[in-house]
Amino acid sequence: VQAVFRSNLSHLLELMGSGKESLIFMKKRAKRLTAQWAVAAQRLSQKLGAVQRDQKQILVHIGFLTEESGDVFSPRVLKGGPLGEMVQWADILAALYVLGHGLRITVSLKELQSNLGVPPGRGNCPLTVPLPFDLVYTDYHGLQQMKQHMGLSFKKYRCRIRVIDTFGTEPAYNHEEYATLHGYRTNWGYWNLNPKQFMTMFPHTPDNSFMGFVSEELNETEKQLVRGGKASNMAVVYGKEASIWKVSGKEKFLGILNKYMEIHGTVYYESQRPPEVPAFVKNHGLLPQPEFQQLLRKAKLFIGFGFPYEGPAPLEAIANGCVFLQSRFSPPHSSLNHEFFRGKPTSREVFSQHPYAENFIGKPHVWTVDYNNSDEFEAAIKAIMKTQVDPYLPYEYTCEGMLERIHAYIQHQDFCAAPGPAPPGTRALQSPFVLAPNATHLEWAQNASVAPGAWPPAHSLRAWLAAAGRACTDACLDHGLICEPSFFPFLNSQDAFQKLQVPCDSTESEMNHLYPAFAQPGRECFLQKEPLLFSCAGSSTKYHRLCPCRDFRKGQVALCRDCL
Numbered sequence: 001v002q003a004v005f006r007s008n009l010s011h012l013l014e015l016m017g018s019g020k021e022s023l024i025f026m027k028k029r030a031k032r033l034t035a036q037w038a039v040a041a042q043r044l045s046q047k048l049g050a051v052q053r054d055q056k057q058i059l060v061h062i063g064f065l066t067e068e069s070g071d072v073f074s075p076r077v078l079k080g081g082p083l084g085e086m087v088q089w090a091d092i093l094a095a096l097y098v099l100g101h102g103l104r105i106t107v108s109l110k111e112l113q114s115n116l117g118v119p120p121g122r123g124n125c126p127l128t129v130p131l132p133f134d135l136v137y138t139d140y141h142g143l144q145q146m147k148q149h150m151g152l153s154f155k156k157y158r159c160r161i162r163v164i165d166t167f168g169t170e171p172a173y174n175h176e177e178y179a180t181l182h183g184y185r186t187n188w189g190y191w192n193l194n195p196k197q198f199m200t201m202f203p204h205t206p207d208n209s210f211m212g213f214v215s216e217e218l219n220e221t222e223k224q225l226v227r228g229g230k231a232s233n234m235a236v237v238y239g240k241e242a243s244i245w246k247v248s249g250k251e252k253f254l255g256i257l258n259k260y261m262e263i264h265g266t267v268y269y270e271s272q273r274p275p276e277v278p279a280f281v282k283n284h285g286l287l288p289q290p291e292f293q294q295l296l297r298k299a300k301l302f303i304g305f306g307f308p309y310e311g312p313a314p315l316e317a318i319a320n321g322c323v324f325l326q327s328r329f330s331p332p333h334s335s336l337n338h339e340f341f342r343g344k345p346t347s348r349e350v351f352s353q354h355p356y357a358e359n360f361i362g363k364p365h366v367w368t369v370d371y372n373n374s375d376e377f378e379a380a381i382k383a384i385m386k387t388q389v390d391p392y393l394p395y396e397y398t399c400e401g402m403l404e405r406i407h408a409y410i411q412h413q414d415f416c417a418a419p420g421p422a423p424p425g426t427r428a429l430q431s432p433f434v435l436a437p438n439a440t441h442l443e444w445a446q447n448a449s450v451a452p453g454a455w456p457p458a459h460s461l462r463a464w465l466a467a468a469g470r471a472c473t474d475a476c477l478d479h480g481l482i483c484e485p486s487f488f489p490f491l492n493s494q495d496a497f498q499k500l501q502v503p504c505d506s507t508e509s510e511m512n513h514l515y516p517a518f519a520q521p522g523r524e525c526f527l528q529k530e531p532l533l534f535s536c537a538g539s540s541t542k543y544h545r546l547c548p549c550r551d552f553r554k555g556q557v558a559l560c561r562d563c564l
């Protein structure tokens with residue numbers, strides 16, 4: 001059956017069920033965004049032309065909303081609790097539905113079991129029950145529940161699962177044996193999935209797939225209105241919970257801000273003003289999403305105090321014409337030094353409250369400064385008040401961008417297929433690439449055959465030997481490219497080192513998430529023995545890593561130029 005784009009979301013709203021505050025929030029959002037989804041579907045349909053799209057049967061099991069995993073979020077929807085996850089799930093559901101796929105949505109264990117065709121209490125039954133879905137989107141909680149209740153079917157069908165994982169899961173933490181042996185064991189990792197099956201909220205390491213969410217886009221008339229209606233001295237503080245106001249050094253930087261601007265907040269409170277919020281702040285209380293957006297349309301500045309990390313709100317602020325001001329973290333926050341990231345299966349270092357805003361958007365929309373340096377902070381406020389910025393939303397966070405990306409994933413990502421064409425090992429393979437004319441990197445040879453169906457297409461590969469201590473994520477960015485882990489198998493050969501003129505005295509094949517790599521002392525070359533450990537993330541001063549990079553579409557970093 002062919003998938004047909006849908007523009008009416010009323011059936012989706014029925015599928016989403018009711019009762020929980022979280023579902024009500026998600027349904028309101030999907031409903032409000034219907035018109036934007038419809039326009040996006042129309043544009044994408046034109047762009048894709050006559051491309052064949054099969055209709056997939058998809059199960060969406062939102063594990064964190066099940067009573068069985070505690071459902072800590074639903075009761076906090078109206079009390080300033082985190083909403084980012086619900087924003088993302090609402091948008092995933094809308095996107096899958098608009099793309100025309102068959103959907104089932106479950107938010108309890110009972111519903112999950114009946115949809116999986118597993119009789120209750122028969123989780124460990126030795127038979128594999130056929131899975132009636134082509135794809136399953138879930139989260140870590142849901143993954144655990146499926147493992148418990150699917151018996152042997154879990155192993156057989158886990159390649160069909162996609163895990164929505166806000167922070168990402170790096171390969172070193174995903175590989176059970178390796179994580180256990182090398183201290184990468186956490187509460188979440190060690191599922192031995194293909195790392196691309198984990199889908200993140202922002203494009204972190206390209207080892208995972210970037211799922212994202214959407215932010216509402218202004219039309220021209222709204223943009224005009226926003227331009228005319230800005231109060232140049234109005235600031236809104238990022239964060240719905242009073243606890244974010246407990247930040248150290250607050251008196252100093254808030255004092256400076258208060259000299260220039262009227263400060264507004266949307267902090268949840270029960271009966272009286274939260275004591276953490278100073279009296280000079282105009283607190284509106286937690287606002288419904290549309291009213292929050294209206295407030296942003298009037299404001300000049302959206303200011304972060306360092307927490308929450310990487311939510312949707314700064315993108316919404318920038319899309320509504322605000323400048324986002326945030327603090328630089330020095331030293332960077334990570335799972336090693338910050339409670340919030342502790343136990344998360346990633347070694348990522350976070351250099352500011354919202355790294356995506358800093359690195360993918362930047363000035364004039366985003367200013368990242370040291371809040372402990374009063375001069376720097378004050379200069380930024382003054383400069384921001386003088387600059388004129390237009391509403392801006394990166395393409396990947398528009399409805400069309402998200403539809404395009406999910407379409408491409410559904411069309412091309414297949415983790416059930418047999419492993420790629422170039423098995424790892426020390427054996428010299430017929431190499432498909434050549435040294436580039438300037439001798440700095442490898443390129444795909446023009447006459448080399450391309451593995452049919454390989455995605456992204458291998459001819460976009462460019463490979464570099466990174467500087468010692470540099471991760472492949474960063475090494476590729478240094479060249480204006482993005483690391484592409486699915487290209488590692490092509491590079492994992494003696495021949496690649498040879499073509500790059502790396503002076504290997506010896507070559508070993510071992511399990512190490514930093515391999516393939518070259519170690520200068522001893523002039524040793526190392527190949528990767530375990531395909532699950534190919535990793536863009538990770539670095540050590542001991543190694544020059546061999547890094548596969550590719551190009552990407554402007555505003556859509558998940559897709560290479562020929563990836564649609």
Ligand code: UDP
Binds near residue numbers: 310312
């Ligand atoms: N939001 C809201 N009312 C408010 C403030 C924020 O509905 O008063 C919404 C906002 O539109 C955003 C969502 O809360 O989409 C999540 O925002 P945030 O970036 O704070 O992420 P979180 O920490 O909640 O995951």
